[in-house]
Amino acid sequence: MKDNFWLRLVSYDLPRSAVLGLLVVGIAICLLFVPVLFPGARSLDTSARICGFIIVAVSYDILFGYTGIITLCHITFFGIGAYAAAISLAQFGPGWGVLLLATAAGICTAVLLATLISVFALRIRTLFFAMFTLAVAKSCEILMSQLSRFSGGDDGMTFIPPAAIAPSTTFEVFGLRIGGATLCYYLIYALTVIVFLAVLRLVNSPFGKSLQAIRDNELRAAALGIPTQRYRVVAMAISAGLAALGGSLLSLWWTYVNPATTLSPNIMIDILLMVVIGGSGTIYGPVVGVTVFVIAMNYLSEGLESLSDSIPHIPFVADLLNAERWQLWLGLLFVLTLYYFPTGIAGHLRGKKRERQAKLASLPEVTVTR
Amino acid sequence: MIETVDLSISFGGHLAVDHVTCAFHNDALTAIVGPNGAGKTTYFNLLSGQLRPSSGKVVLAGHDVTRAGPAKRSKLGIARGFQLANLFPTLTLLENVRLAVQAHVRPHDDFTSLACRDTLVIDKARACLNTVGLLPRAEDFPTVLSHGGQRRLEFALLLAMERPIWLLDEPTAGMAAEEVPIILNLIRSIRADGARTILLVEHKMDVLRSLADRVVVLHNGRLVADGTPGEVMRADIVQEAYLGVGGKAAGRQQWA
Amino acid sequence: MGVSTAAAADRPGPTLRSVLMQHDTIAYLLVPAIALLALLLIRSMPVWLTLTLSGLAMGMMLYVMASGLTLIFGLMDVLNLAHSSFVTVGAFLTATLMAKAHGLMPGDSLLADVGVLLVVAVLVMTATGLIGLVFERLFIKPAYGSHNKQLLVTMGGLIIMEQLVLVFWGAKEVSLSRPASLQGSLVVGNFVFEKYRLVAVVSGLVVFGVMRLVLRRTKFGLLVRAGVENPEMVRAFGYHARRISVIVFAVGSALAGLGGMLWGLYLELLNSQVGMDVLVLIFSVIIIGGLGSIEGCLIGALLIGLTNVYVSYALPKGALVSSVVVMAIVLLWRNRGLLPVTRSP
Numbered sequence: 001m002k003d004n005f006w007l008r009l010v011s012y013d014l015p016r017s018a019v020l021g022l023l024v025v026g027i028a029i030c031l032l033f034v035p036v037l038f039p040g041a042r043s044l045d046t047s048a049r050i051c052g053f054i055i056v057a058v059s060y061d062i063l064f065g066y067t068g069i070i071t072l073c074h075i076t077f078f079g080i081g082a083y084a085a086a087i088s089l090a091q092f093g094p095g096w097g098v099l100l101l102a103t104a105a106g107i108c109t110a111v112l113l114a115t116l117i118s119v120f121a122l123r124i125r126t127l128f129f130a131m132f133t134l135a136v137a138k139s140c141e142i143l144m145s146q147l148s149r150f151s152g153g154d155d156g157m158t159f160i161p162p163a164a165i166a167p168s169t170t171f172e173v174f175g176l177r178i179g180g181a182t183l184c185y186y187l188i189y190a191l192t193v194i195v196f197l198a199v200l201r202l203v204n205s206p207f208g209k210s211l212q213a214i215r216d217n218e219l220r221a222a223a224l225g226i227p228t229q230r231y232r233v234v235a236m237a238i239s240a241g242l243a244a245l246g247g248s249l250l251s252l253w254w255t256y257v258n259p260a261t262t263l264s265p266n267i268m269i270d271i272l273l274m275v276v277i278g279g280s281g282t283i284y285g286p287v288v289g290v291t292v293f294v295i296a297m298n299y300l301s302e303g304l305e306s307l308s309d310s311i312p313h314i315p316f317v318a319d320l321l322n323a324e325r326w327q328l329w330l331g332l333l334f335v336l337t338l339y340y341f342p343t344g345i346a347g348h349l350r351g352k353k354r355e356r357q358a359k360l361a362s363l364p365e366v367t368v369t370r
Numbered sequence: 371m372i373e374t375v376d377l378s379i380s381f382g383g384h385l386a387v388d389h390v391t392c393a394f395h396n397d398a399l400t401a402i403v404g405p406n407g408a409g410k411t412t413y414f415n416l417l418s419g420q421l422r423p424s425s426g427k428v429v430l431a432g433h434d435v436t437r438a439g440p441a442k443r444s445k446l447g448i449a450r451g452f453q454l455a456n457l458f459p460t461l462t463l464l465e466n467v468r469l470a471v472q473a474h475v476r477p478h479d480d481f482t483s484l485a486c487r488d489t490l491v492i493d494k495a496r497a498c499l500n501t502v503g504l505l506p507r508a509e510d511f512p513t514v515l516s517h518g519g520q521r522r523l524e525f526a527l528l529l530a531m532e533r534p535i536w537l538l539d540e541p542t543a544g545m546a547a548e549e550v551p552i553i554l555n556l557i558r559s560i561r562a563d564g565a566r567t568i569l570l571v572e573h574k575m576d577v578l579r580s581l582a583d584r585v586v587v588l589h590n591g592r593l594v595a596d597g598t599p600g601e602v603m604r605a606d607i608v609q610e611a612y613l614g615v616g617g618k619a620a621g622r623q624q625w626a
Numbered sequence: 627m628g629v630s631t632a633a634a635a636d637r638p639g640p641t642l643r644s645v646l647m648q649h650d651t652i653a654y655l656l657v658p659a660i661a662l663l664a665l666l667l668i669r670s671m672p673v674w675l676t677l678t679l680s681g682l683a684m685g686m687m688l689y690v691m692a693s694g695l696t697l698i699f700g701l702m703d704v705l706n707l708a709h710s711s712f713v714t715v716g717a718f719l720t721a722t723l724m725a726k727a728h729g730l731m732p733g734d735s736l737l738a739d740v741g742v743l744l745v746v747a748v749l750v751m752t753a754t755g756l757i758g759l760v761f762e763r764l765f766i767k768p769a770y771g772s773h774n775k776q777l778l779v780t781m782g783g784l785i786i787m788e789q790l791v792l793v794f795w796g797a798k799e800v801s802l803s804r805p806a807s808l809q810g811s812l813v814v815g816n817f818v819f820e821k822y823r824l825v826a827v828v829s830g831l832v833v834f835g836v837m838r839l840v841l842r843r844t845k846f847g848l849l850v851r852a853g854v855e856n857p858e859m860v861r862a863f864g865y866h867a868r869r870i871s872v873i874v875f876a877v878g879s880a881l882a883g884l885g886g887m888l889w890g891l892y893l894e895l896l897n898s899q900v901g902m903d904v905l906v907l908i909f910s911v912i913i914i915g916g917l918g919s920i921e922g923c924l925i926g927a928l929l930i931g932l933t934n935v936y937v938s939y940a941l942p943k944g945a946l947v948s949s950v951v952v953m954a955i956v957l958l959w960r961n962r963g964l965l966p967v968t969r970s971p
Contacts, residue, residue, distance in 0.1 A: 206480040209469060213461070217459075
């Protein structure tokens with residue numbers, strides 16, 4: 001393999017499909033130039049959400065795609081990060097030191113909780129584990145909504161981020177007016193790129209390859225000397241820490257947190273949908289999945305509205321096409337994806353190439369010379 | 371060297387392995403035989419750590435490993451082959467073998483280096499693939515290999531682990547007839563270098579006669595005979611144990 | 627059981643210690659033990675009785691909702707995340723049917739009210755059972771055998787069903803009133819019993835009794851139990867394993883619908899999240915009970931129901947967390963649940 005900067009940057013793990021590569025690069029470039037290309041609060045908000053959820057989805061892919069663990073409490077780690085930043089900034093005032101410490105504390109709490117959960121619950125069957133983690137996620141949501149003294153309860157809490165990235169500030173640089181929001185956006189963007197590349201590196205490290213071995217065949221992996229149980233716990237911890245980072249960043253963008261947007265199992269379902277639609281176990285796939293999903297979420301309801309306006313009013317059909325029912329169509333889309341593109345967008349795009357390779361590979365077998 | 375002392379395991383009251391005491395020393399190939407359900411695979415699982423015994427102990431290279439898991443025992447010297455040759459289907463052949471090399475060449479957790487650029491590991495992995503004749507297909511996935519091909523890949527993995535003790539569970543079962551000699555030659559070649567303790571579960575008598583230095587017979591979970599192939603074949607108890615399933619054993623031979 | 631008595635006569639009689647050492651006995655003793663512990667902590671008989679009754683009522687309703695899922699899970703190895711939407715559909719159907727049947731319940735005639743409730747129950751179960759058949763065909767069968775895919779497909783099914791409930795019944799909360807004769811409370815001396823809670827306990831016991839009878843005494847039940855213990859065996863006998871699975875799925879969905887009816891009448895105010903809100907409790911019940919066993923499911927449901935009520939009496943905020951803690955403790959003790967059906971290897 002050739003050795004150059006770009007290959008090293010992506011840990012020699014190329015998208016393995018031209019279309020997929022173009023999609024991911026296109027997304028990265030679009031997100032980079034959003035403040036210039038599509039000025040406006042809404043497009044910036046959509047882009048920040050995409051970035052934040054890319055961190056969450058990519059970290060979830062370490063577990064779901066690479067290790068074969070189904071957890072339904074990934075959103076809890078995201079929420080811990082978000083609330084850690086929110087509560088600290090609200091209590092101790094806006095400051096970079098506070099923000100750094102709060103993010104670190106959020107990540108540590110998430111890692112601790114993930115370790116605790118996995119140490120004693122990963123021994124149980126896959127489906128039991130999924131159910132158990134769902135119960136953990138739900139009870140964390142309820143706990144947070146009831147600890148209203150710290151967290152503002154169901155209504156959530158607002159806080160003021162450090163001045164430089166607060167939405168209300170503007171700077172004058174070389175005659176250009178730059179808002180604090182734009183700066184905050186670029187902070188999130190930069191960290192998203194770093195996390196994406198770091199996770200790509202992680203899954204291509206000896207550790208990451210061992211995780212794949214555990215997913216494919218646990219019995220064998222253990223027989224090769226891979227400490228399967230410990231590696232699973234470590235994978236959970238790393239993934240939880242990254243999710244907490246994503247939570248901190250998005251809460252900075254929103255300057256507001258509440259249980260329904262940062263801890264609810266409904267968001268967990270969204271994360272799963274993003275990873276699966278994009279194609280799990282590829283790291284590139286979830287990036288595409290998040291983008292498709294967030295854009296669909298923002299614009300599907302509008303599309304439905306214009307559709308139902310343009311056709312004559314039929315009672316039941318009107319209810320089906322009601323803009324509030326966009327999730328119905330999303331659910332259908334999801335199930336159809338599972339049936340017809342079970343490996344997601346990335347898997348489907350790569351699959352075509354692999355089929356060609358498999359045809360090439362079906363040469364007669366060589367015989368042993370010894 | 372590996373040894374079991376008074377080793378038993380019961381499943382719901384049924385003793386699948388019944389107080390087996392037996393030691394396996396270096397540089398010998400021991401065949402473990404017995405009718406279906408005699409407890410051979412269960413015994414292997416107890417040796418390599420997939421199962422924990424109800425009583426008794428397992429001693430591996432001087433350590434009591436009765437409570438240790440498979441990963442620990444692998445580190446202490448066991449390379450285990452399974453009846454089903456399914457490996458890691460979403461990794462290429464080279465990546466499969468690399469995992470086995472990596473497990474002992476790079477024993478420490480490594481989260482940041484690049485597995486695909488580790489030339490030491492890759493060279494060793496390629497050498498192992500070459501030994502079993504699969505090097506030209508290094509970039510394929512195991513799912514496109516024939517059953518025999520997958521067996522050879524498993525063999526490459528075991529070679530790559532560089533362990534002194536090999537446990538092979540019916541390495542030629544379900545294999546096309548023309549592929550069997552390839553595997554047998556591979557077993558001969560690793561036996562020939564004389565440094566390994568090899569345990570082999572096998573049904574085919576001709577294979578036993580030509581390969582085994584020693585034969586251990588299990589019947590209903592109990593060790594009923596132990597000796598050279600010639601001695602064991604003549605022993606009354608073995609005749610008896612095999613007569614019960616004589617037709618089946620003969621059938622197996624024909625079918626293979 | 628009857629068969630073992632002859633053999634048992636030869637052996638020395640069981641000592642208390644040996645009986646207690648059997649894990650099953652301990653599992654059965656857990657429920658009274660928790661109730662007793664609560665009595666010691668609460669130290670007020672009337673409060674304790676009221677709490678215990680409402681805990682038992684909640685447990686019984688949970689049992690009805692969870693029992694179908696544990697059978698489906700045990701027999702088909704399918705975790706149906708959308709089970710909760712059958713609960714929702716059952717509750718909403720009940721609201722519609724009760725509104726229609728309002729004229730049939732003249733007031734304080736207990737007999738007429740119970741009759742109407744029984745008819746509504748049959749209709750709700752038939753409807754949810756039929757929906758279950760369609761659901762099985764569309765969402766379960768195509769994803770058979772792969773846990774990941776099942777989980778995801780049923781999650782898609784959950785979203786779709788939940789949205790369809792919104793399409794049919796709208797986004798506003800729907801109120802649902804109990805028949806007149808089942809409102810209010812019974813007062814016996816110092817003790818106050820809410821009537822509907824008694825109804826819930828009795829209904830749960832009836833469902834448990836019928837299920838146990840069917841599973842133990844009928845040929846179909848025998849096949850189901852055999853299928854839970856050893857899926858290969860049923861196929862080997864030549865019965866259509868597929869047909870049994872489909873029937874069990876439909877019955878399980880119908881039970882979820884019945885559970886939804888009981889739960890809806892208990893809440894009296896419904897939104898589209900009713901099922902989702904109890905899903906976590908249903909899961910806790912199944913995990914605690916162990917896979918595929920209705921006795922375990924009953925114990926799990928009563929444990930969760932009682933701890934929820936006791937804990938929320940002492941710490942109103944700790945109810946759901948308490949069920950996660952109970953679940954975690956049980957899993958630490960036995961990682962397959964209290965009374966899992968032993969599968970043959």
